[in-house]
Amino acid sequence: MALEMVYRLNIGGSSIPQVEDTGMFRQWSEVRTDYLLTDGVNPRDPSLKLKYSKIPKYIAPDTVYQSAVSMGPNSTRNSMSNLTWGLPVETGFNYLVRLHFCEIEPGIDISGIREFTIYIDYQLAEEMADVILWADDNDTPYYKDYVVMIQNKGEDSHTLAIDLHPRTDADLCDAILNGVEVFKLSDLSGNLAGLNMVPPPMDQQPTLAANKSNTKKTIFIAIGSGVGFLVMAALVCFMVLYKLKMTERYGSCHPLAKWWRWFRPNPYKREFSRRTASSLPGELCHYFRLDEIKTATNNFNEDLIVGVGGFGNVYKGLIEQGNIAVAIKRMKQESRQGAREFMTEIEMLSKLRHVHLVSLIGYCNDEGEMILVYEYMTNGTLRHHLYDTPNDPLTWKQRLQICIGAARGLHYLHTCTKHPIIHRDVKTTNILLDEKWVSKVSDFGLSKMGLDNAAISTLVKGTWGYLDPEYARRQQLTEKSDVYSFGVVMFEVLCAQKALNHGLQEEERNLASWARKCIERGAINKIIDPYLMNKIALDCFKVYVELAESCVSEHGIKRPTMNDVMEKLEFALELQEYAEATKDTDSEEVSFCVATTNGAPWYNNVYHGQVLESTSGIELSTISTRLSYPSLDYY
Known part of the structure; x- marks a missing residue:
């Protein structure tokens, strides 16, 4: 297997002289602004003394690790964006992507901060990157290797995207990168040239083989000083081939960024495509054999069931010789959901990746079984922590943060492609919580591609209690149908009551309509979770309830977008934190009233004397300016 260096970029942008470094020619280029597609800041310390305790010093020049790009201090903006680079590459090849890291900011010296x-x-590629965890210290260079296949889908070129998204549960909502190398790997015949290869301009492609004269020069230098490079190439090839062999032996996901499994063709894909209308993206997620699934679940042991839904049972399983926990959803034969929903979920989750969407690891379609394998979410469903549960109640701030995460995931669905992806089954059992209580939207079996600013006609599907009444009446689906369902979730979170409860009086059975009536009557305090008494700031409560009420409006045109929902929830959290930070221990009783559109009060003496006080008489609009608010079944 041959390698060709395509990019070697110093992300921090420092100028690096072209010199021989410990016997190995290292040609590094400053990262151009058109490669970096988002804003960032450039921490840099040319005098920094680096500690090469984890990698050899010849891997990259010191200057690479003495400079970097990070997102900056604005945590709110960072949480809604990525650090993104776009690198043009040829299609039809595998690429080795090497990312270089070094924490150079003095205040970041323990793991978990960034x-x-x-x-x-x-x-x-990495769900939780932590440079200090990898390197054990700051000022310590480190690198990670990933392999990705760029398929040829009728185009000669493709923009390889590298995205870093900060984890909102970390101390610092930020990401960092120091350098990037991209190597093209030869195909099975040893070829490194594309079918219609046209050498790109030198200012667009900093490659060692850009043109004939440059190639000769590179070969001449490599003969004299390329021993180190050949050793590194041999090691990389050995690593790739070793991972391929491990894939054949164990047939499961491996920690090498989960990219190694793309190298081998899927032996089951052709068989599956004969059974279905279209083939599944087998190269984007792993195919598990049924015997692997049975091993992972101890032959579907009932003691390992962690959830039950319309699709079937969900089992906690172990793969990678018992080292990785996964959630395995097995479709029951009598399930009303069928192959179409099975395919939809695989196709959808194989293409969508976001910190607030549950990740699909693989699938099984063996011996009549239809099985999906996901990342395991330690804390289960949101519903399991709201009512009918032995678990301790969630705090109000936890509930707000969970809602914010789910809103971000849905906003991503509505905006990540040319046309919005409508989830169509948003509910508390489809919002999952990981070990750090980060929320992720799951279950995409009913998801459907929508149209921009227009409804699509489709059969009504969803869950009663969460179902958009306008969609149910007209059979016209838009992304505002997801907004309605999310509004129901918000009331569930506030009231700790079921969305639909036939055990109550008729007027109270549907939570959304009952909450609207309580708001109109000024009696919303009567249905709120008693645990939250004396725990919600008044201004936060007002923003939250008004937002939830607008989400469950009868008419979709009156509902906010998911972007509006996300921003207002973040604002509500800021109000809560502000009120807690400025709370006077000698607070007086508070009563508050605000008029609805028809002039009737919806909020009278809420929590009389049992809420955090309003912010010392400061108007809500003043707080808004101060806080820089821009505008208003398990698996």
């Missing part, structure tokens, strides 16, 4: 997620070509 954690982020890495996506390569829109696929999850």
Whole structure:
């Protein structure tokens, strides 16, 4: 297997002289602004003394690790964006992507401060990147290797995307990168040239083989000083071939960024495509054999069931010789959901990667079984922590943060492609919580591609209690249908009551309509979770309830977008934190009243004497300016 260096970029942008470094020619280029597609800041310390305790010093020049790009101090903006680079590459080849890291900011010297997620070509590479955890110290260089296949889909070129998204549960909502190298790997015949290869301009492609004269020069230098490079190339090839062999032996996901499994063709894909209308993206997620699934679940042991839904049972399983926990959803034969929903979920989650969407690891379609394998979410469903549960109640701030995460995931669905992706089954059992209580939207079996600013006609599907009444009446689906369902979730979170409860009086059975009536009557305090008494700031409560009420409006045109929902929830959290930070221990009883559109009060003496006080008489609009608010079944 041959390698060709395509990019070697110093992300921090420092100028690096072209010199021989410990016997190995290292040609590094300053990163051009058109490669970096988002804003960032450039921490840099040319005098920094680096500690090469984890990698050899010849891997990259010191200057690479003495400079970097990070996102900056604005945590709110960072949480809604990525650090993104776009690198043009040829299609039809595998690429080795090497990312270089070094924490050079003095205040970041322990793990957990700056954690982020890495996506390569829109696929999850690292769910929790932590440079200090990898390197054990700051000022210590480190690198990570990933392999990605760029398929030829009728185009000669493709922009390879590298996205870093900060984890909102870390102390610092930020991401960092120091350098990037991209190597093209030869195909099975040893070829490194594309079918219609046209050498790109030198200012657009900093490659060692850009043209004939440059190639000769590179060969001449490599003969004299390329021993180190050949050793590194041999090691890389050995690593790739070793991972391929491990894939054949164990047939499961491996920690090498989950990219190694793309190298081998899927032996089951052709068989599956004969059974279905279209083939599944087998190269984007792993195919598990049924015997592997049975081993992972101890032959579907009922003691390992962690959830039950319309699709079937969900089992906690172990793969990678018992080292990785996964959630395995097995479709029951009598399930009303069928192959179409099965395919939809695989196709959807194989293409979508976001920190607030549950990740699909693989699938099984063996011996009549239809099985999906996901990342395991330690804390289960949101519903399991709201009512009918032995778990301790969630705090109000936890509930707000969970809602914000789910809103971000839905906003991503509505905006990540040319046309919005409508989830169509948003509910508390489809919002999952990981070990750090980060929320992720799951279950995409009913999802459907929508149209911009227009409804699509489709059969009504969803869950009663969460179902948009306008969609149910007209059979016209838009992304505002997801907004309605999310509004129901918000009331569930506030009231700790079921969305639909036939055990109550008729007027109270549907939570959304009952909450609207309580708001109109000024009696919303009567249905709020008693645990939250004396725990919600008044201004936060007002923003939250008004937002939830607008989400469940009868008419979609009156509902906010998911972007509006996300921003207002973040504002509500800021109000809560502000009120808690400025709370006077000698607070007086508070009563508050605000008029609805028809002039009737919806909020009278809420929590009379049992809420955090309003912010010392400061108007809500003043707080808004101060806080820089821009505008208003398990698996």
